[in-house]
Amino acid sequence: MWNLEGNTVLIKKSGELGESDVTPYEIYRQRRTFLQSGIAVAGAALTGSLWAPAASAAISLGDVRPGPFSTDEAKTDRKDILTYNNFYEFGVSKSDPAKHAHRMKTDPWSVDVIGECAKPGTYTLEDILAPHAMEERIYRLRCVEGWSMVIPWIGFPLADLIKRFEPGSKAKYVEFETLYDKKQMPGQRRRILDWPYREGLRMDEAMNPLTLMAVGLYGKVLPNQNGAPLRLVVPWKYGFKSIKSIVKIRFRETQPTSSWMEAGPREYGFYSNVNPNVPHPRWSQKRERRIGEFRKRKTLMFNGYSEQVAAMYAGMDLKKFF
Amino acid sequence: MQKHFLKPLVFISGLLPAVILAWQFYADRLGANPIDEITDGTGTWTLRFLLITLMATPLKRLFGWGWPLHVRRMLGLFAFFYATLHLFTYLWLDQFFDWGEIGTDILKRPFITVGMLAFVLLLPLAMTSTRAMMRRLGRNWKALHQLAYVVPLLGVLHYWWLVKADVREPLVYGVVLIVLLAFRVRRGKVAVRTAARDRCAS
Numbered sequence: 209m210w211n212l213e214g215n216t217v218l219i220k221k222s223g224e225l226g227e228s229d230v231t232p233y234e235i236y237r238q239r240r241t242f243l244q245s246g247i248a249v250a251g252a253a254l255t256g257s258l259w260a261p262a263a264s265a266a267i268s269l270g271d272v273r274p275g276p277f278s279t280d281e282a283k284t285d286r287k288d289i290l291t292y293n294n295f296y297e298f299g300v301s302k303s304d305p306a307k308h309a310h311r312m313k314t315d316p317w318s319v320d321v322i323g324e325c326a327k328p329g330t331y332t333l334e335d336i337l338a339p340h341a342m343e344e345r346i347y348r349l350r351c352v353e354g355w356s357m358v359i360p361w362i363g364f365p366l367a368d369l370i371k372r373f374e375p376g377s378k379a380k381y382v383e384f385e386t387l388y389d390k391k392q393m394p395g396q397r398r399r400i401l402d403w404p405y406r407e408g409l410r411m412d413e414a415m416n417p418l419t420l421m422a423v424g425l426y427g428k429v430l431p432n433q434n435g436a437p438l439r440l441v442v443p444w445k446y447g448f449k450s451i452k453s454i455v456k457i458r459f460r461e462t463q464p465t466s467s468w469m470e471a472g473p474r475e476y477g478f479y480s481n482v483n484p485n486v487p488h489p490r491w492s493q494k495r496e497r498r499i500g501e502f503r504k505r506k507t508l509m510f511n512g513y514s515e516q517v518a519a520m521y522a523g524m525d526l527k528k529f530f
Numbered sequence: 531m532q533k534h535f536l537k538p539l540v541f542i543s544g545l546l547p548a549v550i551l552a553w554q555f556y557a558d559r560l561g562a563n564p565i566d567e568i569t570d571g572t573g574t575w576t577l578r579f580l581l582i583t584l585m586a587t588p589l590k591r592l593f594g595w596g597w598p599l600h601v602r603r604m605l606g607l608f609a610f611f612y613a614t615l616h617l618f619t620y621l622w623l624d625q626f627f628d629w630g631e632i633g634t635d636i637l638k639r640p641f642i643t644v645g646m647l648a649f650v651l652l653l654p655l656a657m658t659s660t661r662a663m664m665r666r667l668g669r670n671w672k673a674l675h676q677l678a679y680v681v682p683l684l685g686v687l688h689y690w691w692l693v694k695a696d697v698r699e700p701l702v703y704g705v706v707l708i709v710l711l712a713f714r715v716r717r718g719k720v721a722v723r724t725a726a727r728d729r730c731a732s
């Protein structure tokens with residue numbers, strides 16, 4: 209089994225990815241297909257500095273190997289992934305997180321593990337990451353607002369992490385919490401949502417091989433605005449389920465109430481699976497605009513991951529359990 | 531001389547937001563989701579012009595400024611101009627003229643229902659804005675143009691219902707509208723009172 213107590217950092221310090229097969233970001237920079245404008249992307253000069261916040265992270269990714277379930281669809285421009293974010297802790301505008309997330313300190317970082325498990329405790333980020341091999345997984349991400357991206361994440365299966373805490377038979381759900389600190393997260397000064405941001409999964413969803421704990425994207429450590437240093441990626445659910453900057457994991461018997469469920473119980477359900485047949489009161493959900501594309505495309509059931517996840521919801525009325 | 535330059539100046543200023551938006555789109559400066567930015571930009575300017583139009587009378591009353599009244603019609607037509615751009619952005623770049631989807635949106639999404647209603651009510655105002663129409667409609671013209679208060683009210687509601695959690699911005703527009711409405715109501719009351727007094731005196 210895993211040795212969690214007081215182990216030293218085992219992450220290889222090999223740093224550069226070099227000849228490995230994962231996505232070095234330069235290669236994938238694509239121009240928007242619908243704008244052949246001769247004027248260069250004004251923001252190109254910005255791209256270097258956008259990664260700067262991640263410099264504070266203590267972790268290095270080590271060797272990253274290609275993982276399963278990756279799509280071969282065109283990846284979203286790295287600059288768009290770094291500048292178009294919903295992370296209300298840093299402001300409600302999509303451009304706010306890239307501007308303000310540098311205030312968040314990700315080193316040192318620790319995660320409280322509590323609730324129905326045999327190994328609760330406070331784990332440092334290094335503890336959390338030590339035993340896991342890093343994989344790159346290229347996933348679709350579908351936002352409830354009707355846009356989508358294709359993102360090359362780096363991380364490891366959440367299931368592997370959860371097993372280390374030895375959840376008991378009463379652990380039917382897992383709840384996650386984002387950092388709550390008004391000094392580092394200026395958006396939390398106003399109660400737009402019931403802070404700290406909370407999300408949850410049913411245990412089988414958490415243990416599904418698709419579910420990823422991400423620590424990087426495009427070959428580098430996560431930038432702060434994308435949820436550094438540790439975030440969830442649940443690609444068959446709307447983006448807000450993929451909670452960022454996690455500081456607490458709680459195993460529980462009853463279904464948790466997420467921040468968005470609290471904010472709008474009729475609009476945001478616990479499951480929030482991507483489903484083109486169940487409209488949100490404000491968005492039809494039948495289609496989506498892939499960032500960088502002009503025309504909209506059809507939204508796929510479970511965001512195209514039916515093969516991996518549909519069985520978990522067999523017999524459930526997905527209109528009722530939205 | 532001031533009058534000479536007033537209309538061209540307001541005309542150019544009114545076009546400016548559209549020109550800037552078009553340039554930003556062309557230069558790829560609208561960020562990752564430019565079409566969303568255009569929808570939001572044109573919607574915001576519709577609401578702003580609706581409110582600016584309503585300021586002409588209060589400005590005259592409070593400060594004795596006559597010039598806003600001279601350009602009030604143009605300001606109102608700019609509101610209509612941006613509303614039309616806003617609607618077409620939605621019909622074309624958002625829905626690609628999928629009339630089935632558009633119909634469902636209008637019926638099922640309250641914020642679209644209200645936005646559409648606002649546009650439909652704005653249409654007759656734009657169409658009857660000419661001097662000839664004013665003359666033809668006589669007293670009815672004034673009654674019809676009371677809709678100039680209803681349209682931004684629906685616009686604020688539309689905005690309120692489309693934000694996910696943070697109502698701060700629609701709130702700001704709402705407060706401005708309430709102030710303008712309050713001014714109108716008060717003025718109405720004063721007018722009634724003066725009329726009554728005049729009648730008694732005679």
Ligand code: HEM
Pocket residue numbers: 566569570571572573574576577613616617620624642645646647648649652681682685686688689692
């Ligand atoms: C006088 C009429 C209208 C006014 C004053 C108005 C105003 C606005 C405003 C202020 C916004 C938000 C801008 C922002 O988020 O910064 C907006 C967004 C929007 N409006 Fe309108 N609007 C009007 C009519 C319409 C109509 C007729 C439609 C469609 C049938 C429409 C569809 C939309 C859509 C789809 C959005 C974007 C929603 C989103 O971002 O999720 N609007 N409008």
